[in-house]
Amino acid sequence: MTQDDLNNQLKWLFENAMSGISVDCVAFAYQEERLKVLCLRYRNTDIWSLPGGLVFKHESLHQSAFRTLQERTGLDSIYLKQFQTFGEVERANIKEVMSRLVPPFAMEYFPNRSISVGYYALVNHREVIFTQDILTDLTAWHDIEELPAMIFDHVQIINTAVKSLKAQFDHLPLSYHLLPKKFTIGELQKLHEEVLGEKLERSNFQKKILSTAILERIDERKIGGAYKSPYLYRFKREKYEAWVNQVF
Amino acid sequence: MTQDDLNNQLKWLFENAMSGISVDCVAFAYQEERLKVLCLRYRNTDIWSLPGGLVFKHESLHQSAFRTLQERTGLDSIYLKQFQTFGEVERANIKEVMSRLVPPFAMEYFPNRSISVGYYALVNHREVIFTQDILTDLTAWHDIEELPAMIFDHVQIINTAVKSLKAQFDHLPLSYHLLPKKFTIGELQKLHEEVLGEKLERSNFQKKILSTAILERIDERKIGGAYKSPYLYRFKREKYEAWVNQVF
DNA sequence: ACAAAAGTGTTTCACATACACCCATGC
DNA sequence: GCATGGGTGTATGTGAAACACTTTTGT
Numbered sequence: 001m002t003q004d005d006l007n008n009q010l011k012w013l014f015e016n017a018m019s020g021i022s023v024d025c026v027a028f029a030y031q032e033e034r035l036k037v038l039c040l041r042y043r044n045t046d047i048w049s050l051p052g053g054l055v056f057k058h059e060s061l062h063q064s065a066f067r068t069l070q071e072r073t074g075l076d077s078i079y080l081k082q083f084q085t086f087g088e089v090e091r092a093n094i095k096e097v098m099s100r101l102v103p104p105f106a107m108e109y110f111p112n113r114s115i116s117v118g119y120y121a122l123v124n125h126r127e128v129i130f131t132q133d134i135l136t137d138l139t140a141w142h143d144i145e146e147l148p149a150m151i152f153d154h155v156q157i158i159n160t161a162v163k164s165l166k167a168q169f170d171h172l173p174l175s176y177h178l179l180p181k182k183f184t185i186g187e188l189q190k191l192h193e194e195v196l197g198e199k200l201e202r203s204n205f206q207k208k209i210l211s212t213a214i215l216e217r218i219d220e221r222k223i224g225g226a227y228k229s230p231y232l233y234r235f236k237r238e239k240y241e242a243w244v245n246q247v248f
Numbered sequence: 249m250t251q252d253d254l255n256n257q258l259k260w261l262f263e264n265a266m267s268g269i270s271v272d273c274v275a276f277a278y279q280e281e282r283l284k285v286l287c288l289r290y291r292n293t294d295i296w297s298l299p300g301g302l303v304f305k306h307e308s309l310h311q312s313a314f315r316t317l318q319e320r321t322g323l324d325s326i327y328l329k330q331f332q333t334f335g336e337v338e339r340a341n342i343k344e345v346m347s348r349l350v351p352p353f354a355m356e357y358f359p360n361r362s363i364s365v366g367y368y369a370l371v372n373h374r375e376v377i378f379t380q381d382i383l384t385d386l387t388a389w390h391d392i393e394e395l396p397a398m399i400f401d402h403v404q405i406i407n408t409a410v411k412s413l414k415a416q417f418d419h420l421p422l423s424y425h426l427l428p429k430k431f432t433i434g435e436l437q438k439l440h441e442e443v444l445g446e447k448l449e450r451s452n453f454q455k456k457i458l459s460t461a462i463l464e465r466i467d468e469r470k471i472g473g474a475y476k477s478p479y480l481y482r483f484k485r486e487k488y489e490a491w492v493n494q495v496f
Numbered sequence: 497a498c499a500a501a502a503g504t505g506t507t508t509c510a511c512a513t514a515c516a517c518c519c520a521t522g523c
Numbered sequence: 524g525c526a527t528g529g530g531t532g533t534a535t536g537t538g539a540a541a542c543a544c545t546t547t548t549g550t
Contacts, residue, residue: 018268021335021363057361061335085333085365087269087309113305115269115363117333186529204513206530227528228520434502452540454503475501476547 005134017054023064024052024116024154025080026161027073029125029141030178035194036125036141037158038072039148043137048148050157052116065119072139074129079122079177083164086157087115116152120161122177169195173214173243176235184222184230185209214239253382265302271312272300272364272402273328274409275321277373277389278426283442284373284389285406286320287396291385296396298405300364313367320387322377327370327425331412334405335363364400368409370425417443421462421491424483432470432478433457462487 027038039048051072055064065080130139142148144162147155168174175191189205209215216236221229275286287296299320303312313328378387390396392410395403416422423439437453457463464484469477 018361018363020266021269055335055363058337060337061333061363082333085309085330087303087365089306089308113266115266115303115309115365117335117363184529201513201515202529203515203531208512227522227526228530229522230529432502449540449542450502451504451542456539473501474549475499476503476549478502478547 009134013054016058017056019054020114021055022052022114022116023055023061023068023119024050024086024157025065025069025119025121026050026158027069027121027123028161028165028178029123029128030175030191030194031125031141033190033194034143034145035162037144037147038123039140039142039150040072040136041138041140041148042135042151046149047151048142048154049136049151050154055117061117062119065117065121069121069123071133072131073123074131075123075127079174080119081121081164081168082117082119084157084160085115085117086153088153089113116157118157118161120165122174124177124180126180166195166197173212173235173240176240182218182220182232182234184232185215186230188233212239214243257382261302264306265304267302268362269303270300270362270364271303271309271316271367272298272334272405273313273317273367273369274298274406275317275369275371276409276413276426277371277376278423278439278442279373279389281438281442282391282393283410285392285395286371287388287390287398288320288384289386289388289396290383290399294397295399296390296402297384297399298402303365309365310367313365313369317369317371319381320379321371322379323371323375327422328367329369329412329416330365330367332408333363333365334401336401337361364405366405366409368413370422372425372428374428414443414445421460421483421488424488430466430468430480430482432480434478436481460487462491 025038029036029038038051040051041048051068053064053068055061056067059067061082062080065082066078069078069080070076125141132139144158147158150158165174169192175188178191179187185206186202188209189200189202192205193200214236215233218232218234220232222232223229273286277284277286286299288299289296299316301312301316303309304315307315309330310328313330314326317326317328318324373389380387392406395406398406413422417440423436426439427435433454434450436457437448437450440453441448462484463481466480466482468480470480471477
């Protein structure tokens, strides 16, 4: 990428994007029994960032968040939820981080003040195909407990997204988006424990989940694992959608 | 107000405010046993609007919302909560409303596209002193069930704010901001019923509220009313603050 | 005295929690 | 066989809901 390429891109953005309004996406996945967040690394640096960017003039906020994530992951169906908008005048470590960026990422390419609308997303990491762009050279899932050095206030944005996800996870069957099509109750419970940050009583969890009738048992058992083969379950799509739509 | 005055003001805003980012405040009060919203009427029209405006470059979103409401109400302590950001490309009835506006409010003074960060506020209407500005000639409380014709998508913003308030009212003692210092349990119950939109069982409500120990009974009874004089209560300030702060 | 509201107590039920038990499977 | 996790059943406790009873005060 040359300096000219960058300038052309900036010029295009200036004409087609709103000034000072960006969307940042906290994309969650559940991998190896941990809750992970999608992070991007700026080329030639060890500074990471959330996927996001300026809002185009002709698109809604939701569309902007969707476009951003679709470009990165190739997914065409993504659960998205706006959770908070961030607008402090001085956004955290901006100066300290900027000083560590090497050219051509200089301070002048970032606006003086920016408002960021935060969306969190739930994606199935098994279906994701990463794509890079000219500013980044690496896309990776990071454990929410072990985040790298991040630009602006992105760590705070992630933490807020986690709180918001926790608050909603109780009421909504959001695990639908994070698990494979078929799964065992035990796997579902592990996910709930990871998100809520606490152990749950096994038999009670089973009863509570099954009593909602949102799962259906498949005539098939998980094989290969040690000990008793558990049944596999899947979400009933109609039930799931009715549940999600009814809630604020 | 002359055309020059308006132009000067617009010039000042252009220099000191962010472009395309505004804050809209849904200020709730509880008056005559109804939940009310603060609305402004544009001068020379019958079009109403929420208090709000462009975000200044040097202020945070929260400060912007606070400033907006303080200018209107004279209050220096306001409970504010960001609830959602609105960013559709076409914001509802903009064209239809614009066509009804008389000069000097012409289309050219409104940006092509605007993102609006929604805050709801809880205020004690007894302490409010209304102030007008050059664009508006009337400030009034409107029943949330009987809203006037409003600009942009402000009706939708209000409805979303109401939903958000409902969702939080269960968990938080927000009635603190809407009632006078001293009140009876019956008055508190009426408020809860109005916000939640359903009747509550009297004796259970009393027990539930008192069991939280957030109220203290004053050695004083309400006088003048018919029938048995009820005790007066007030919020314990420490309890209230501990409760609000602990929650997301 | 009576009506209506305020305060208190009691019963019932739903549900979450805790825990006990048996089953199935791989080692 | 046995360790381990999976599936089901049972006892207990807590809190919400429904309702009964008593007290108070203006008319």
